[in-house]
Amino acid sequence: MPNNQRDFRLVFGRVLQTYGLLLMVIVLLVIFTFLNERFFTLQNLKNILEQNAALAIVAVGVTFSIISGNFDLSPGAAIALAGVVLALVYTHTNNMWIAAGAALGVSLLVGLFNGALISYFRINSVIVTLAAMIWARGLALGLTSADSIPFQSRFVEFMNNASFLGVSPIILLIILSFVLGWFLLGYTRLGRYTYALGGDSEATKQAGVNTALYTLLIFLISAFLVWTGTLVTVSRLSAGAPNAVYGLEFDAIVAVIIGGNSMTGGEGNLGKTLIGVLFIAILNNGLSTLGMRDSSFYLYKGFIILIALFFEVMSRRMIVKGQGSTLSGNETVSGH
Amino acid sequence: MTNNPLETSSTPPLAKRTVEFRKGEVISSIFSQFGILFIVILLAIVFGATAPRFLLVQNIVNIFKQVSVVAIMAIGMTMVILIGGIDLSVGSVALLAGATTMYFINHEVTNTPIAILLGLLASALVGLLNGVLVEKAKISPIIVTLGTMIAIRGLAQSILWLDNSWAWVKAPLFKFVANESILFFPLVVIVMLVMYLIFWFILSQTSFGRYLYAIGGNQKATYLCGIPVERVKIFAYTLCGFTAGVGGLVLISRLSAVSPAVGLRIEFDVITAVILGGASLSGGSGRLEKTLLGAIIVGMILNYLTIKGIPGTLQSAVNGFIILIAAVLDRLSKVRSAG
Amino acid sequence: MTQSLQESPPILEMTGITKRFPGVLALNRVNFSVKRGEIHSLIGQNGAGKSTLMKILAGVYSADEGTICMEEQPIHLRHPSDSLNKGIAIVYQELSLLPNLTVAQNIFLGREPGKWLLLDNKTIFNRSRQILESVGIDHIDIHTKIADIPLAQRQLVEIAKALSHNPKVLILDEPTAPLTGDDTKHLFDILKRLRSQGVAIIFITHRLKEVITYCDRGTVLRNGQTVGCVDIHNTSESALIEMMIGQKLENFYRSDTATKHLPKQEVVLEVQGLSVGKKVRDVTFQVRRGEIIGITGLLGAGQNELARALFGIENQVAGVIRRNGKPVRISSPSEAIYHGICLLTENRKEEGLILEMSVKENMTLPSLAFFRLSKWIPVVNHRKEHSRVEEFIRKVNIVTRSANTRLRTLSGGNQQKTIVARWLLRNLEILLFIEPTRGIDVGAKAEIYRLLSSLANEGKSIIVVSTDHVEVMGISDRVFVMYKGRLAKIFDKVEVSEEKLLFEIQGGVPHD
Ligand SMILES: Nc1ncnc2c1ncn2[C@@H]1O[C@H](COP(=O)(O)OP(=O)(O)OP(=O)(O)O)[C@@H](O)[C@H]1O
Numbered sequence A: 001m002p003n004n005q006r007d008f009r010l011v012f013g014r015v016l017q018t019y020g021l022l023l024m025v026i027v028l029l030v031i032f033t034f035l036n037e038r039f040f041t042l043q044n045l046k047n048i049l050e051q052n053a054a055l056a057i058v059a060v061g062v063t064f065s066i067i068s069g070n071f072d073l074s075p076g077a078a079i080a081l082a083g084v085v086l087a088l089v090y091t092h093t094n095n096m097w098i099a100a101g102a103a104l105g106v107s108l109l110v111g112l113f114n115g116a117l118i119s120y121f122r123i124n125s126v127i128v129t130l131a132a133m134i135w136a137r138g139l140a141l142g143l144t145s146a147d148s149i150p151f152q153s154r155f156v157e158f159m160n161n162a163s164f165l166g167v168s169p170i171i172l173l174i175i176l177s178f179v180l181g182w183f184l185l186g187y188t189r190l191g192r193y194t195y196a197l198g199g200d201s202e203a204t205k206q207a208g209v210n211t212a213l214y215t216l217l218i219f220l221i222s223a224f225l226v227w228t229g230t231l232v233t234v235s236r237l238s239a240g241a242p243n244a245v246y247g248l249e250f251d252a253i254v255a256v257i258i259g260g261n262s263m264t265g266g267e268g269n270l271g272k273t274l275i276g277v278l279f280i281a282i283l284n285n286g287l288s289t290l291g292m293r294d295s296s297f298y299l300y301k302g303f304i305i306l307i308a309l310f311f312e313v314m315s316r317r318m319i320v321k322g323q324g325s326t327l328s329g330n331e332t333v334s335g336h
Numbered sequence B: 001m002t003n004n005p006l007e008t009s010s011t012p013p014l015a016k017r018t019v020e021f022r023k024g025e026v027i028s029s030i031f032s033q034f035g036i037l038f039i040v041i042l043l044a045i046v047f048g049a050t051a052p053r054f055l056l057v058q059n060i061v062n063i064f065k066q067v068s069v070v071a072i073m074a075i076g077m078t079m080v081i082l083i084g085g086i087d088l089s090v091g092s093v094a095l096l097a098g099a100t101t102m103y104f105i106n107h108e109v110t111n112t113p114i115a116i117l118l119g120l121l122a123s124a125l126v127g128l129l130n131g132v133l134v135e136k137a138k139i140s141p142i143i144v145t146l147g148t149m150i151a152i153r154g155l156a157q158s159i160l161w162l163d164n165s166w167a168w169v170k171a172p173l174f175k176f177v178a179n180e181s182i183l184f185f186p187l188v189v190i191v192m193l194v195m196y197l198i199f200w201f202i203l204s205q206t207s208f209g210r211y212l213y214a215i216g217g218n219q220k221a222t223y224l225c226g227i228p229v230e231r232v233k234i235f236a237y238t239l240c241g242f243t244a245g246v247g248g249l250v251l252i253s254r255l256s257a258v259s260p261a262v263g264l265r266i267e268f269d270v271i272t273a274v275i276l277g278g279a280s281l282s283g284g285s286g287r288l289e290k291t292l293l294g295a296i297i298v299g300m301i302l303n304y305l306t307i308k309g310i311p312g313t314l315q316s317a318v319n320g321f322i323i324l325i326a327a328v329l330d331r332l333s334k335v336r337s338a339g
Numbered sequence C: 001m002t003q004s005l006q007e008s009p010p011i012l013e014m015t016g017i018t019k020r021f022p023g024v025l026a027l028n029r030v031n032f033s034v035k036r037g038e039i040h041s042l043i044g045q046n047g048a049g050k051s052t053l054m055k056i057l058a059g060v061y062s063a064d065e066g067t068i069c070m071e072e073q074p075i076h077l078r079h080p081s082d083s084l085n086k087g088i089a090i091v092y093q094e095l096s097l098l099p100n101l102t103v104a105q106n107i108f109l110g111r112e113p114g115k116w117l118l119l120d121n122k123t124i125f126n127r128s129r130q131i132l133e134s135v136g137i138d139h140i141d142i143h144t145k146i147a148d149i150p151l152a153q154r155q156l157v158e159i160a161k162a163l164s165h166n167p168k169v170l171i172l173d174e175p176t177a178p179l180t181g182d183d184t185k186h187l188f189d190i191l192k193r194l195r196s197q198g199v200a201i202i203f204i205t206h207r208l209k210e211v212i213t214y215c216d217r218g219t220v221l222r223n224g225q226t227v228g229c230v231d232i233h234n235t236s237e238s239a240l241i242e243m244m245i246g247q248k249l250e251n252f253y254r255s256d257t258a259t260k261h262l263p264k265q266e267v268v269l270e271v272q273g274l275s276v277g278k279k280v281r282d283v284t285f286q287v288r289r290g291e292i293i294g295i296t297g298l299l300g301a302g303q304n305e306l307a308r309a310l311f312g313i314e315n316q317v318a319g320v321i322r323r324n325g326k327p328v329r330i331s332s333p334s335e336a337i338y339h340g341i342c343l344l345t346e347n348r349k350e351e352g353l354i355l356e357m358s359v360k361e362n363m364t365l366p367s368l369a370f371f372r373l374s375k376w377i378p379v380v381n382h383r384k385e386h387s388r389v390e391e392f393i394r395k396v397n398i399v400t401r402s403a404n405t406r407l408r409t410l411s412g413g414n415q416q417k418t419i420v421a422r423w424l425l426r427n428l429e430i431l432l433f434i435e436p437t438r439g440i441d442v443g444a445k446a447e448i449y450r451l452l453s454s455l456a457n458e459g460k461s462i463i464v465v466s467t468d469h470v471e472v473m474g475i476s477d478r479v480f481v482m483y484k485g486r487l488a489k490i491f492d493k494v495e496v497s498e499e500k501l502l503f504e505i506q507g508g509v510p511h512d
């Protein structure tokens, strides 16, 4: 095979990998604008971000767990549970500080529980967090007899209406979460060990790292972000709802993967997650403004996500081929 | 050269250094091999003590009938998890099998056995599609099967809409399988056991089974041994679709109706059964007989919660916790034997 | 120079160390001690217990019985970080760098400089560069990922990493196995420097030449027991071998291992104008039936890629491959095997071993079709499989409890023997072996050479790729030297000498 073809593959694959999803985001924007003229307005774009704020915030935590080679399926249910607790405490005490503190406590407890089981008892993260997804949601439903608990407070008003230089507190929280995550991942020991754990946890341990402790810390960070997501969610609903943010965890994982982070861990960054989140957010909003039935909504969504993933995978393969490395027939995004 | 000050240099070479297993080692290795069996017994004791009805023969038979669906679907899931994959679409495939089979029967397109075959064929095709997307398009299995989970449910529901979104199971064969039993053994349980026997044989006695374990253990090395890794994996997904279809047909025979919600969220129970059975999600380890025990645990928990009359809203919470407790116990048994 | 130091008390002393694994007594009341400023070699056959003993020092395993004293204080090592804190650094037999991190990140893993959680990347980069420089491998870019550099360089990075701990005791478990002669010499220059600084160095190798030339004392293990500790300066290679195997040398192996054999004239494999990207350029040669060809060269001279291309696992392959005169297309291992070609790769951990499966299952993986009940029923005949595996366990001398033992629990050398046996059992016409004897002890090595030459006598053609030019010279009918991707020189067995070979390996420049 001539070399220039190989270089072309390498370059094209890199371009596709770096800008492919961004391109799809733009294509989506164009299509939805075409289908609905009110789509591409500043107001709606802001709206998209605020609607998907919990997703964006939680995706930061999910990025941590995926890079470290773990899965976290619990954030959606944890937000529901923490939100319900917040609402219950607030309606009883009328004090938002106490209520938010209680929600923080609940989030951290869920994270601590998950993290401890995964790190110290070494139980597979999928099963732990899948169970948490079930029990946390179940507790939220049980605590409220499946009703949502509406409430009014200055805090909610502030979150929804205040603005700093045109930026709402909710969007500010998204930015802060990403900045926090970016800082932790790139500039701290915790971040370095997050990557190391995903590469080879046994070797990391042999290098003298307290792997259990850092795994636990990763889940606590996730929990902190869950709390942030809870504040956003209750503010937008003005209630604590046991059925809130259903399926959020899947959206978050898909956003992280589709952005180009490796499913098996050890690699990835938040820039990719951000683009993935934008993609999912625009897709959610665009499809719902078209007003279609639930099942078709999911069909379209699934289909479009698959296309995006296909590009992501193609670009990876092209790079691999272009580098001329071996065993081309054999690696999967999910392989081991 | 000096003469070595060695008194031992005359001992024979490579004397076997193997020693007898100590009592503790034997016990702990049995414990780690069959730890899950102890968990089953432990749960039975605890549940029986707190809900006497739990241990009645009638109820135990009932548990097995309930377990059969998840257990059958867990067969294919074990294989897919063995190769380091996962299949979230099994619930939707179960619905698809039920919907297609009932469509053919109720509209008298074919007779019952052929309709069943067609339903199973459809299920296997979905499995094939999953396998091809994962292996040929190289998309991660979670995403692929999450996609087919949504899409196939949509497809199956569209088939149901042809019948006002609800189909009764009227075929006598289904009624027969659901209600009859041979010597205390309900037919559904016999179907389950036969499936387990067949697939146990495939996994432990054939080269295909060996390849599944090898791929899960080290895919690259297996490929370098000239094994057609892609084909083996695609076949595993196909078989998973097939067992999901069988599970779906058993499920609708027990429900005696196909509703759009058949098989919803069953994938969680199925995956839980496999993982409780000790399979590792990163592939390479897992045994079918333990998967069956895992499924029994899941069934026991669900049954117990119903007997205790735990309200539906809290049932899932308690279920989640009990599964975690089982996982912790399993882990502890392994830690003891490793230490 | 070591004379005065020999009187000093040991810096590290292990007494009565016993370690059991289920069913195996890996170490049986072993005594071992090292002093400041010595290079102490630990030798013994595959499975003797060397790595296990060192892992106890590294805090990976804990001993069932026995005590460890450092500087005359009893110490307890429960976690790898305990050992590092005590000044014990180790390079494991199986490399333990993280492939997804860069060289610099790996070197400082677990002890990144910086305040609290913050990393001080600038210091990490600068210090890494210094460290690589001090070890003389600053041609490696500290920002490349480990996954992107070849095995031998990974080994050097690993050594650099261990050195950067400034250890009092440095353990190297077969560090020279993937290295070439030059790199080995270079490594020992560094070790000598460390020795003069008072570092105690424990060195494991199966190359007794290295022991004789560079080490001060040696402890020999056999079957999990200490045989004795000798002063290397007054001993010989053969004496060491006798200690290792526990019997007189002449009963055990003949120095003339290769039985005479004559290749036939018939050409079974022909390679014409083969190129692999920029790594192999325009290579042409023929392989005859019953011939053993050795390919050697500097690291990265293209010999590995050449072999891999013949097995169908390289991209950008150009040129023609002919099997028995007919051009064939080989683009995957299964096609290669179909054409009667097999390959043992150099990276056994990633590309060979299936650690969770048994010795038996590992060995028969490519040959399962042989053990079918009948041609059309893919059911494995376990009895047949088992007896065949037992035969090969005996043939290549694998130390294992049984054929059903998990490969993970075997020693490194025995794992290697298992995957060598995998292809011997497959019984194909053309065997491509890259570094087949890496980490294998002297006795078993001789056994494998003997097996190879008897296979050649049966009419198999064998290509051995190795950076160990002595090994290559000893077994081959013809020796190929690769330099910068090209086939630089072909020697016949009669004309080859060590000088000439080294000269060609260096690309035709005089060797000093
Ligand atoms: N984790 C384990 N479980 C069970 N047995 C083990 C384990 N690790 C090592 N062994 C056994 O202990 C013995 C000593 O192994 P060890 O790895 O120390 O040998 P070695 O001297 O380093 O050999 P080599 O030269 O091949 O590296 C072997 O018989 C091996 O099978």
Ligand SMILES: [Mg+2]
Binding pocket: C050, C051, C052, C093, C173, C411, C412, C413
């Ligand atoms: Mg060893």
